[in-house]
Amino acid sequence: MKKPFFFFKKMPWRSKLILSSSTAIFFTFFIVNFLQFHMVSKWMLKREEASVHKTLSEITSYYKEKENRLDVAYIQKNSSLLNRLNDKNQLIRVYDNKGKVIISDKNGNFPTLEPLPASEKTLDHITSEENETIVVRTPINTRNFHGTIEIVRELTSYGRMMDELFIIMTTFGIAAILFSALTGFILAKQFLTPVRELTLTMKRIKENRFQERMVVPEGNDELADLSNIFNDMMDEIESSFLQQKQFVEDASHELRTPISILEGHVALLNRWGKKDEAILDESLSASMQELSRLKKLVFNLLDLTRAENSRIMQPNEKTDPELIIHQVVKNFEVLHPDFELVAEIKQPLDYISIFSEHLQQILIILMDNSVKYSQRVKTIVVSAKQKGDLICIEVIDNGIGIPPDEVSKVFNRFYRIDKARSREKGGTGLGLSIAKRLVEKYNGTISIDSEEGKGTIVEILFPSIKN
Secondary structure, three states: OHHHHHHHHHOHHHHHHHHHHHHHHHHHHHHHHHHHHHHHHHHHHHHHHHHHHHHHHHHHHHHOOOOOOOOOOHHHOOOOHHHOOOOOOOEEEEOOOOEEEEEEEEEOOOOOOOOOOOOEEEEEEEEEEOOEEEEEEEEEOOOOOOOEEEEEEHHHHHHHHHHHHHHHHHHHHHHHHHHHHHHHHHHHHHHHHHHHHHHHHHHHHHHHOOOOOOOOOOOOOOOHHHHHHHHHHHHHHHHHHHHHHHHHHHHHHHHHHHHHHHHHHHHHHHHHHHHOHHHHHHHHHEEEEOOOOOHHHHHHHHHHHHHHOOOOOOOOOOOOOHHHHHHHHHHHHHHOOOOOEEEEEEEOOEEEEOOOHHHHHHHHHHHHHHHOOOOOOOEEEEEEEOOOOOEEEEEEEEEOOOHHHHHHOOOOOOOOOOHHHHOOOOOOOOHHHHHHHHHOOOOOEEEEEEOOOOOOEEEEEEEEEEO
16 A cells, blocks of 8 residues: 555646546546446436336326226237337236236337236236346226236346447547646646746856846745745845855954964963063963963854854843943943943833843943043933834943944944954954844844944843733
Protein backbone atom coordinates (compact mmCIF):
# COMPACT_ATOMS: atom_id res chain seq x y z
CA MET A 1 0.00 0.00 0.00
CA LYS A 2 2.90 2.33 0.68
CA LYS A 3 4.71 1.88 -2.65
CA PRO A 4 2.08 3.48 -4.95
CA PHE A 5 1.71 6.41 -2.56
CA PHE A 6 5.49 6.78 -2.32
CA PHE A 7 5.71 6.72 -6.10
CA PHE A 8 3.03 9.43 -6.30
CA LYS A 9 4.96 11.60 -3.84
CA LYS A 10 8.07 11.33 -6.03
CA MET A 11 6.23 12.40 -9.20
CA PRO A 12 6.67 15.96 -10.59
CA TRP A 13 3.90 18.42 -9.73
CA ARG A 14 2.76 18.59 -13.35
CA SER A 15 2.27 14.81 -13.45
CA LYS A 16 0.52 14.94 -10.08
CA LEU A 17 -1.95 17.56 -11.33
CA ILE A 18 -2.63 15.68 -14.56
CA LEU A 19 -3.05 12.33 -12.79
CA SER A 20 -5.17 13.82 -10.02
CA SER A 21 -7.51 15.72 -12.36
CA SER A 22 -7.86 12.73 -14.72
CA THR A 23 -8.54 10.35 -11.85
CA ALA A 24 -11.07 12.70 -10.29
CA ILE A 25 -12.89 13.21 -13.60
CA PHE A 26 -12.78 9.47 -14.34
CA PHE A 27 -14.30 8.44 -11.03
CA THR A 28 -16.87 11.23 -11.18
CA PHE A 29 -17.83 10.27 -14.71
CA PHE A 30 -17.86 6.57 -13.79
CA ILE A 31 -20.15 7.07 -10.80
CA VAL A 32 -22.51 9.36 -12.73
CA ASN A 33 -22.64 6.96 -15.69
CA PHE A 34 -23.12 3.96 -13.42
CA LEU A 35 -26.08 5.63 -11.73
CA GLN A 36 -27.51 6.76 -15.06
CA PHE A 37 -27.06 3.29 -16.58
CA HIS A 38 -28.69 1.67 -13.57
CA MET A 39 -31.62 4.12 -13.57
CA VAL A 40 -32.18 3.78 -17.33
CA SER A 41 -31.99 -0.02 -17.04
CA LYS A 42 -34.60 -0.03 -14.28
CA TRP A 43 -36.84 2.36 -16.18
CA MET A 44 -36.73 0.34 -19.41
CA LEU A 45 -37.28 -2.92 -17.54
CA LYS A 46 -40.31 -1.39 -15.83
CA ARG A 47 -41.62 -0.37 -19.26
CA GLU A 48 -41.24 -3.94 -20.54
CA GLU A 49 -43.06 -5.32 -17.49
CA ALA A 50 -45.78 -2.69 -17.83
CA SER A 51 -46.28 -3.67 -21.48
CA VAL A 52 -46.64 -7.34 -20.54
CA HIS A 53 -49.07 -6.51 -17.74
CA LYS A 54 -51.14 -4.41 -20.11
CA THR A 55 -51.43 -7.26 -22.63
CA LEU A 56 -52.28 -9.70 -19.87
CA SER A 57 -54.92 -7.32 -18.50
CA GLU A 58 -56.59 -6.98 -21.92
CA ILE A 59 -56.76 -10.74 -22.40
CA THR A 60 -58.08 -11.30 -18.88
CA SER A 61 -60.73 -8.59 -19.28
CA TYR A 62 -61.92 -10.10 -22.57
CA TYR A 63 -62.26 -13.60 -21.09
CA LYS A 64 -64.09 -12.31 -18.03
CA GLU A 65 -66.63 -10.59 -20.26
CA LYS A 66 -67.26 -13.96 -21.93
CA GLU A 67 -67.27 -15.83 -18.65
CA ASN A 68 -70.60 -17.64 -19.21
CA ARG A 69 -69.54 -18.95 -22.63
CA LEU A 70 -65.84 -19.44 -21.94
CA ASP A 71 -64.70 -23.01 -22.49
CA VAL A 72 -61.96 -24.77 -24.42
CA ALA A 73 -63.85 -24.62 -27.70
CA TYR A 74 -64.59 -20.91 -27.37
CA ILE A 75 -60.96 -20.15 -26.51
CA GLN A 76 -59.72 -22.07 -29.52
CA LYS A 77 -62.33 -20.45 -31.77
CA ASN A 78 -61.16 -16.93 -30.77
CA SER A 79 -57.41 -17.59 -31.04
CA SER A 80 -57.06 -14.53 -33.28
CA LEU A 81 -57.36 -12.43 -30.12
CA LEU A 82 -53.89 -13.46 -29.07
CA ASN A 83 -52.49 -12.63 -32.49
CA ARG A 84 -53.94 -9.12 -32.34
CA LEU A 85 -52.58 -8.42 -28.86
CA ASN A 86 -49.19 -10.07 -29.28
CA ASP A 87 -46.01 -7.97 -29.70
CA LYS A 88 -42.64 -8.69 -31.20
CA ASN A 89 -40.46 -11.16 -29.27
CA GLN A 90 -43.43 -12.27 -27.21
CA LEU A 91 -45.24 -15.60 -26.62
CA ILE A 92 -48.85 -15.84 -25.37
CA ARG A 93 -50.45 -19.13 -24.52
CA VAL A 94 -53.40 -20.47 -22.57
CA TYR A 95 -53.33 -23.92 -20.96
CA ASP A 96 -55.53 -25.82 -18.53
CA ASN A 97 -54.74 -26.95 -15.04
CA LYS A 98 -53.22 -30.17 -16.37
CA GLY A 99 -50.66 -28.26 -18.37
CA LYS A 100 -52.27 -28.92 -21.74
CA VAL A 101 -51.80 -25.92 -24.08
CA ILE A 102 -55.18 -24.79 -25.51
CA ILE A 103 -53.96 -22.00 -27.79
CA SER A 104 -50.59 -20.35 -28.36
CA ASP A 105 -49.25 -17.42 -30.37
CA LYS A 106 -45.60 -16.55 -30.57
CA ASN A 107 -43.62 -13.88 -32.35
CA GLY A 108 -39.98 -14.94 -32.17
CA ASN A 109 -37.83 -17.81 -30.90
CA PHE A 110 -38.40 -18.81 -27.30
CA PRO A 111 -36.92 -21.38 -24.96
CA THR A 112 -39.14 -24.34 -24.14
CA LEU A 113 -40.91 -23.68 -20.86
CA GLU A 114 -42.87 -26.26 -18.96
CA PRO A 115 -46.48 -25.10 -18.45
CA LEU A 116 -47.01 -24.28 -14.80
CA PRO A 117 -50.61 -23.76 -13.72
CA ALA A 118 -50.84 -20.66 -11.54
CA SER A 119 -52.99 -20.16 -8.49
CA GLU A 120 -52.20 -16.43 -8.40
CA LYS A 121 -50.68 -13.79 -10.59
CA THR A 122 -46.86 -14.09 -10.78
CA LEU A 123 -43.97 -12.41 -12.58
CA ASP A 124 -40.59 -14.09 -13.05
CA HIS A 125 -37.31 -13.23 -14.78
CA ILE A 126 -35.73 -16.23 -16.46
CA THR A 127 -32.31 -16.28 -18.10
CA SER A 128 -31.46 -19.05 -20.55
CA GLU A 129 -28.87 -19.23 -23.31
CA GLU A 130 -27.74 -15.68 -22.44
CA ASN A 131 -31.27 -14.41 -23.13
CA GLU A 132 -33.37 -12.82 -20.43
CA THR A 133 -37.13 -13.21 -20.51
CA ILE A 134 -40.10 -12.02 -18.47
CA VAL A 135 -42.71 -14.63 -17.66
CA VAL A 136 -46.11 -13.51 -16.35
CA ARG A 137 -48.83 -15.99 -15.36
CA THR A 138 -52.35 -15.44 -14.04
CA PRO A 139 -55.12 -17.95 -13.32
CA ILE A 140 -58.44 -17.84 -15.17
CA ASN A 141 -61.39 -19.69 -13.62
CA THR A 142 -64.91 -19.87 -15.01
CA ARG A 143 -67.74 -22.31 -14.74
CA ASN A 144 -66.60 -24.22 -17.80
CA PHE A 145 -62.81 -23.62 -17.80
CA HIS A 146 -59.98 -23.59 -15.29
CA GLY A 147 -56.52 -22.73 -16.56
CA THR A 148 -53.70 -20.22 -16.85
CA ILE A 149 -52.83 -17.36 -19.16
CA GLU A 150 -49.06 -17.09 -19.71
CA ILE A 151 -47.06 -14.38 -21.47
CA VAL A 152 -43.35 -14.87 -22.17
CA ARG A 153 -41.49 -11.77 -23.37
CA GLU A 154 -37.92 -11.88 -24.56
CA LEU A 155 -35.90 -8.77 -23.57
CA THR A 156 -33.97 -8.72 -26.83
CA SER A 157 -34.67 -5.04 -27.58
CA TYR A 158 -34.00 -4.14 -24.00
CA GLY A 159 -30.65 -5.96 -24.03
CA ARG A 160 -29.64 -4.46 -27.38
CA MET A 161 -30.48 -0.96 -26.21
CA MET A 162 -28.57 -1.43 -22.95
CA ASP A 163 -25.53 -2.71 -24.85
CA GLU A 164 -25.63 0.32 -27.13
CA LEU A 165 -26.02 2.60 -24.13
CA PHE A 166 -23.04 0.92 -22.43
CA ILE A 167 -20.89 1.39 -25.55
CA ILE A 168 -21.91 5.04 -25.83
CA MET A 169 -21.18 5.73 -22.16
CA THR A 170 -17.85 3.89 -22.32
CA THR A 171 -16.85 5.85 -25.43
CA PHE A 172 -17.77 9.14 -23.79
CA GLY A 173 -15.93 8.02 -20.63
CA ILE A 174 -12.70 7.35 -22.55
CA ALA A 175 -13.10 10.64 -24.38
CA ALA A 176 -13.66 12.42 -21.07
CA ILE A 177 -10.50 10.87 -19.62
CA LEU A 178 -8.43 11.93 -22.63
CA PHE A 179 -9.98 15.39 -22.56
CA SER A 180 -9.34 15.71 -18.82
CA ALA A 181 -5.72 14.60 -19.28
CA LEU A 182 -5.22 17.19 -22.03
CA THR A 183 -6.98 19.87 -19.98
CA GLY A 184 -4.98 18.89 -16.89
CA PHE A 185 -1.77 19.16 -18.89
CA ILE A 186 -2.67 22.64 -20.17
CA LEU A 187 -3.87 23.84 -16.77
CA ALA A 188 -0.84 22.35 -15.01
CA LYS A 189 1.44 24.11 -17.45
CA GLN A 190 -0.45 27.36 -16.96
CA PHE A 191 -0.57 27.08 -13.16
CA LEU A 192 3.04 25.99 -12.76
CA THR A 193 4.51 28.65 -15.04
CA PRO A 194 4.84 31.18 -12.17
CA VAL A 195 6.30 28.47 -9.95
CA ARG A 196 8.80 27.56 -12.66
CA GLU A 197 9.62 31.24 -13.08
CA LEU A 198 10.12 31.48 -9.32
CA THR A 199 12.51 28.51 -9.45
CA LEU A 200 14.49 30.06 -12.31
CA THR A 201 14.61 33.38 -10.44
CA MET A 202 15.97 31.60 -7.37
CA LYS A 203 18.65 29.95 -9.51
CA ARG A 204 19.62 33.31 -11.01
CA ILE A 205 19.72 34.82 -7.52
CA LYS A 206 22.01 32.00 -6.44
CA GLU A 207 24.31 32.80 -9.35
CA ASN A 208 24.03 36.61 -9.37
CA ARG A 209 23.31 37.30 -5.69
CA PHE A 210 20.38 39.66 -5.04
CA GLN A 211 19.93 41.41 -8.38
CA GLU A 212 16.94 39.39 -9.64
CA ARG A 213 13.27 39.71 -8.68
CA MET A 214 10.14 37.68 -9.42
CA VAL A 215 7.86 38.99 -12.18
CA VAL A 216 4.44 39.51 -10.56
CA PRO A 217 1.67 37.93 -12.70
CA GLU A 218 -1.40 39.94 -13.56
CA GLY A 219 -4.44 39.43 -11.38
CA ASN A 220 -4.99 39.48 -7.65
CA ASP A 221 -4.53 35.78 -6.88
CA GLU A 222 -2.44 33.53 -4.66
CA LEU A 223 0.46 33.37 -7.13
CA ALA A 224 0.61 37.16 -7.29
CA ASP A 225 0.65 37.27 -3.49
CA LEU A 226 3.41 34.65 -3.45
CA SER A 227 5.46 36.68 -5.95
CA ASN A 228 5.01 39.88 -3.94
CA ILE A 229 5.96 38.13 -0.69
CA PHE A 230 9.01 36.62 -2.38
CA ASN A 231 10.11 39.99 -3.75
CA ASP A 232 9.59 41.66 -0.37
CA MET A 233 11.56 38.89 1.29
CA MET A 234 14.40 39.29 -1.22
CA ASP A 235 14.41 43.06 -0.61
CA GLU A 236 14.75 42.43 3.12
CA ILE A 237 17.46 39.82 2.59
CA GLU A 238 19.37 42.12 0.27
CA SER A 239 19.06 44.98 2.74
CA SER A 240 20.15 42.71 5.58
CA PHE A 241 23.05 41.39 3.53
CA LEU A 242 24.21 44.90 2.66
CA GLN A 243 23.87 45.99 6.30
CA GLN A 244 25.79 42.94 7.43
CA LYS A 245 28.50 43.65 4.88
CA GLN A 246 28.67 47.28 6.00
CA PHE A 247 28.68 46.14 9.62
CA VAL A 248 31.63 43.81 9.04
CA GLU A 249 33.53 46.54 7.19
CA ASP A 250 32.80 49.11 9.89
CA ALA A 251 33.61 46.70 12.71
CA SER A 252 36.88 45.72 11.01
CA HIS A 253 37.75 49.37 10.59
CA GLU A 254 36.95 50.22 14.20
CA LEU A 255 38.84 47.22 15.56
CA ARG A 256 41.84 47.87 13.35
CA THR A 257 42.70 51.20 14.99
CA PRO A 258 43.12 50.01 18.61
CA ILE A 259 44.82 46.82 17.44
CA SER A 260 47.29 48.83 15.37
CA ILE A 261 47.96 51.13 18.31
CA LEU A 262 48.51 48.15 20.62
CA GLU A 263 50.78 46.53 18.06
CA GLY A 264 52.84 49.73 17.79
CA HIS A 265 53.27 50.09 21.54
CA VAL A 266 54.14 46.41 21.97
CA ALA A 267 56.78 46.77 19.25
CA LEU A 268 58.07 49.92 20.98
CA LEU A 269 58.24 48.10 24.29
CA ASN A 270 59.97 45.15 22.69
CA ARG A 271 62.62 47.44 21.17
CA TRP A 272 63.16 50.17 23.81
CA GLY A 273 60.80 49.70 26.73
CA LYS A 274 62.78 47.01 28.50
CA LYS A 275 65.42 49.55 29.57
CA ASP A 276 63.60 52.90 29.37
CA GLU A 277 61.05 53.31 32.17
CA ALA A 278 59.52 56.42 30.65
CA ILE A 279 58.73 54.60 27.42
CA LEU A 280 57.49 51.61 29.44
CA ASP A 281 55.04 53.71 31.47
CA GLU A 282 53.81 55.64 28.45
CA SER A 283 53.28 52.51 26.34
CA LEU A 284 51.56 50.60 29.13
CA SER A 285 49.24 53.53 29.84
CA ALA A 286 48.35 53.91 26.15
CA SER A 287 47.88 50.14 25.78
CA MET A 288 45.56 50.00 28.79
CA GLN A 289 43.55 52.89 27.35
CA GLU A 290 43.21 51.16 23.99
CA LEU A 291 42.33 47.85 25.63
CA SER A 292 39.60 49.60 27.61
CA ARG A 293 38.21 51.13 24.44
CA LEU A 294 38.49 47.79 22.64
CA LYS A 295 36.63 46.06 25.48
CA LYS A 296 33.87 48.67 25.38
CA LEU A 297 33.59 48.31 21.61
CA VAL A 298 33.23 44.52 21.86
CA PHE A 299 30.57 44.82 24.60
CA ASN A 300 28.65 47.37 22.52
CA LEU A 301 28.77 45.06 19.51
CA LEU A 302 27.35 42.30 21.70
CA ASP A 303 24.57 44.60 22.95
CA LEU A 304 23.71 45.61 19.40
CA THR A 305 23.53 41.97 18.30
CA ARG A 306 21.24 41.12 21.20
CA ALA A 307 19.02 44.10 20.46
CA GLU A 308 18.65 43.08 16.81
CA ASN A 309 18.12 39.38 17.44
CA SER A 310 15.71 39.76 20.36
CA ARG A 311 12.46 38.00 19.48
CA ILE A 312 10.63 37.21 22.71
CA MET A 313 8.91 40.01 24.55
CA GLN A 314 6.53 39.67 27.49
CA PRO A 315 3.33 41.58 26.72
CA ASN A 316 2.39 41.48 30.43
CA GLU A 317 5.65 43.14 31.51
CA LYS A 318 4.81 46.54 33.02
CA THR A 319 7.41 49.19 33.78
CA ASP A 320 6.85 52.50 35.55
CA PRO A 321 8.74 55.08 33.41
CA GLU A 322 8.74 57.67 36.22
CA LEU A 323 10.53 55.27 38.58
CA ILE A 324 13.17 54.34 35.97
CA ILE A 325 13.82 57.99 35.04
CA HIS A 326 14.43 58.96 38.68
CA GLN A 327 16.78 55.97 39.17
CA VAL A 328 18.87 56.76 36.09
CA VAL A 329 19.07 60.49 36.91
CA LYS A 330 20.13 59.71 40.50
CA ASN A 331 22.87 57.34 39.26
CA PHE A 332 24.20 59.96 36.84
CA GLU A 333 24.26 62.57 39.64
CA VAL A 334 26.68 60.31 41.49
CA LEU A 335 28.84 59.74 38.39
CA HIS A 336 28.80 63.38 37.24
CA PRO A 337 28.44 65.65 40.29
CA ASP A 338 29.46 68.68 38.20
CA PHE A 339 26.31 68.38 36.06
CA GLU A 340 22.83 69.67 36.83
CA LEU A 341 20.50 66.75 36.08
CA VAL A 342 16.73 67.33 36.20
CA ALA A 343 13.95 64.74 36.13
CA GLU A 344 10.80 66.53 34.98
CA ILE A 345 7.58 64.50 35.23
CA LYS A 346 4.71 66.75 34.21
CA GLN A 347 1.76 64.49 35.08
CA PRO A 348 0.93 60.96 36.28
CA LEU A 349 2.06 58.45 33.66
CA ASP A 350 0.71 55.13 32.47
CA TYR A 351 3.01 52.12 32.40
CA ILE A 352 5.05 50.89 29.41
CA SER A 353 5.22 47.29 28.18
CA ILE A 354 9.01 46.98 28.29
CA PHE A 355 11.67 45.31 30.42
CA SER A 356 12.87 47.81 33.01
CA GLU A 357 16.55 47.06 32.29
CA HIS A 358 16.01 47.84 28.61
CA LEU A 359 14.41 51.20 29.40
CA GLN A 360 17.35 51.90 31.73
CA GLN A 361 19.81 50.99 28.98
CA ILE A 362 18.12 53.35 26.50
CA LEU A 363 18.15 56.27 28.95
CA ILE A 364 21.77 55.59 29.95
CA ILE A 365 22.87 55.67 26.30
CA LEU A 366 21.06 58.97 25.65
CA MET A 367 22.25 60.64 28.87
CA ASP A 368 25.79 59.40 28.33
CA ASN A 369 25.83 61.11 24.92
CA SER A 370 24.41 64.28 26.45
CA VAL A 371 27.13 64.32 29.12
CA LYS A 372 29.90 63.77 26.55
CA TYR A 373 28.82 66.63 24.32
CA SER A 374 27.60 69.17 26.96
CA GLN A 375 30.88 70.31 28.52
CA ARG A 376 30.07 74.02 28.10
CA VAL A 377 26.53 74.19 29.61
CA LYS A 378 26.25 71.27 32.02
CA THR A 379 22.50 71.03 32.34
CA ILE A 380 20.52 67.96 31.19
CA VAL A 381 16.76 67.55 31.54
CA VAL A 382 14.92 64.24 31.31
CA SER A 383 11.20 64.91 30.92
CA ALA A 384 8.22 62.58 30.53
CA LYS A 385 4.56 63.23 29.76
CA GLN A 386 1.41 61.47 28.61
CA LYS A 387 0.36 62.00 24.99
CA GLY A 388 -2.94 60.20 24.62
CA ASP A 389 -2.09 56.50 24.35
CA LEU A 390 1.65 57.26 24.18
CA ILE A 391 4.36 57.99 26.72
CA CYS A 392 6.72 60.72 25.55
CA ILE A 393 10.23 60.77 27.09
CA GLU A 394 12.70 63.53 26.13
CA VAL A 395 16.39 63.94 26.94
CA ILE A 396 17.32 67.61 26.50
CA ASP A 397 20.84 69.01 26.62
CA ASN A 398 22.58 72.31 25.77
CA GLY A 399 25.60 70.75 24.13
CA ILE A 400 27.39 71.22 20.85
CA GLY A 401 24.39 70.01 18.82
CA ILE A 402 24.37 68.16 15.51
CA PRO A 403 24.68 69.68 12.02
CA PRO A 404 21.40 69.43 10.04
CA ASP A 405 22.90 67.16 7.39
CA GLU A 406 24.20 64.76 10.06
CA VAL A 407 20.99 64.24 12.07
CA SER A 408 19.66 61.45 9.83
CA LYS A 409 22.95 59.52 10.07
CA VAL A 410 23.56 59.41 13.80
CA PHE A 411 21.62 56.14 14.24
CA ASN A 412 23.91 54.32 11.80
CA ARG A 413 26.41 51.89 13.27
CA PHE A 414 29.84 53.36 14.06
CA TYR A 415 28.75 56.77 12.85
CA ARG A 416 30.37 59.69 14.69
CA ILE A 417 30.01 63.33 13.80
CA ASP A 418 33.56 64.18 14.80
CA LYS A 419 35.45 60.89 14.74
CA ALA A 420 38.61 62.23 16.34
CA ARG A 421 36.84 63.96 19.24
CA SER A 422 34.46 61.01 19.73
CA ARG A 423 37.36 58.59 19.91
CA GLU A 424 39.06 60.78 22.50
CA LYS A 425 35.88 60.64 24.61
CA GLY A 426 35.77 56.85 24.35
CA GLY A 427 32.84 56.69 21.93
CA THR A 428 32.27 53.71 19.65
CA GLY A 429 29.46 55.05 17.48
CA LEU A 430 27.14 52.20 18.53
CA GLY A 431 25.13 53.70 21.39
CA LEU A 432 22.34 55.31 19.37
CA SER A 433 22.12 52.26 17.10
CA ILE A 434 21.54 50.06 20.16
CA ALA A 435 18.97 52.51 21.57
CA LYS A 436 17.09 52.66 18.27
CA ARG A 437 16.94 48.86 17.95
CA LEU A 438 15.65 48.48 21.52
CA VAL A 439 13.01 51.17 21.09
CA GLU A 440 11.74 49.62 17.86
CA LYS A 441 11.58 46.15 19.44
CA TYR A 442 8.92 47.52 21.80
CA ASN A 443 6.95 49.23 19.00
CA GLY A 444 8.33 52.64 19.91
CA THR A 445 9.86 55.46 17.88
CA ILE A 446 12.92 57.63 18.49
CA SER A 447 13.74 60.95 16.85
CA ILE A 448 16.29 63.74 17.22
CA ASP A 449 15.79 67.50 16.99
CA SER A 450 19.09 69.35 17.17
CA GLU A 451 20.59 72.74 16.41
CA GLU A 452 24.32 73.05 16.06
CA GLY A 453 25.88 75.01 18.91
CA LYS A 454 22.64 75.17 20.95
CA GLY A 455 21.73 71.63 21.98
CA THR A 456 19.82 68.46 21.20
CA ILE A 457 16.43 66.98 22.06
CA VAL A 458 15.99 63.23 21.75
CA GLU A 459 12.32 62.18 21.86
CA ILE A 460 11.11 58.62 22.50
CA LEU A 461 7.47 57.53 22.13
CA PHE A 462 6.20 54.25 23.59
CA PRO A 463 2.65 52.80 23.54
CA SER A 464 1.27 53.01 27.07
CA ILE A 465 -0.80 50.55 29.08
CA LYS A 466 -3.07 51.34 31.98
CA ASN A 467 -1.73 50.86 35.49
